[in-house]
Amino acid sequence: MKLVSNWKSVLKGAASIWFFLASLLAMLGFFFSLASPFMLGWSPLWFAGVSALFQVLAIPARLVMQHSLTEVDLSVLSRFRQDQSGALRKGSIGLIAGSGLALSTAIAFVGGWEGLRQEAYQDVVGVWTVCYGETKGVRPGDRYSKADCDEMLAEEIAAYEAALDQCLTAEVPLGMKIALVSWTYNVGAGAACQSTLVRRANAGDLSGACDELKRWNRAGGRIWRGLTRRRFSEMQMCHAALQAME
Structure with missing residues (x-):
């Protein structure tokens, strides 16, 4: 058996090969949209990064699946880049909300800790809740798709980032911002803004601010294992972001 002389160009232009690779990327993106770090036994930090990567790669993969490689309508890509229908208002765009990859990472990270329940349920104090802890306007029998829940969480993340x-006032790297927004989402913007953590960050002690996260592992005056694990994961992400700047 002998390879054709121009096998490289044939391989590069083979629509079937690119369609297969695009399908694989799209399926991986779909898989990570349904999975959770606890199901895979992964660290939420690693899961958030990998999930965000495949969610972003799944976008061009779907375009390739819809058009053969040699007949891709460039106007589709142009319209996709110019479409502003799902954009956040300029006044609400922050370090996370302003970047699709950063927002995907934040959704995966925060959502992994909050847990997803697509059908409305009553929490421990009887409040009707759905998705990633959403309570506003939730009624018995409400049910949402994961995409709907992710959209709700994206809006909440943008709102909590704006509140934080x-x-x-200190400029912080992206990974630290995601960790702090995750913490704020969990403890509330009021508690976050009155904290020693924010004061240390604003004073320029970013490493000390990251260390403060481990102190927020109590609820009702009691230490909770789940909160301890979450704070440790947020602290890891926080310090990793600072180390990447050095």
Whole structure:
């Protein structure tokens, strides 16, 4: 058996090969949208990064699946880049909300800790809740797709980031911002803005601010194992972001 002389160009232009690779990427993106770090036994930090990567790669993969490689309509890509229908208002765009990859990472990270329940349920104090802890306007019998839940969480993350930005004046790297927004989402913007953590960050002690996260592992005056694990994961992400700047 002998390879054709121009096998490299044939391989590069073979629509079937690119369609297969695109299908694989799209399936991986779909898989990570349904999976959770606990199901895979992964660290939420690693899961968030890998999930965000495949979610982003799945976008061009779907375009390739819809058009053969040699007949891709460039106007599709142009319209995709110019479409602003799902954009956030400029006033609400922050370090996370302004980047699709950063927002995907934040959704995967925060969502992995909050847990996803697509059908409305009553929490421990009887409040109707759905998705990643959403309570506003939730009624018995409500049910949402994962895409709907992710959209709700994206809006909440943008809102919590904006609230945190009202008191966090220091410039922080992206990974640290995601960790702090995850913490703020969990403890509330009021508690976050009045914290020693934010004061240390604003004073320029970013490493000390990251260390403060481990102190927020109590609820009702009691230490909770789940909160301890979450704070440790947030602290890891926080310090990793600072180390990447050095």
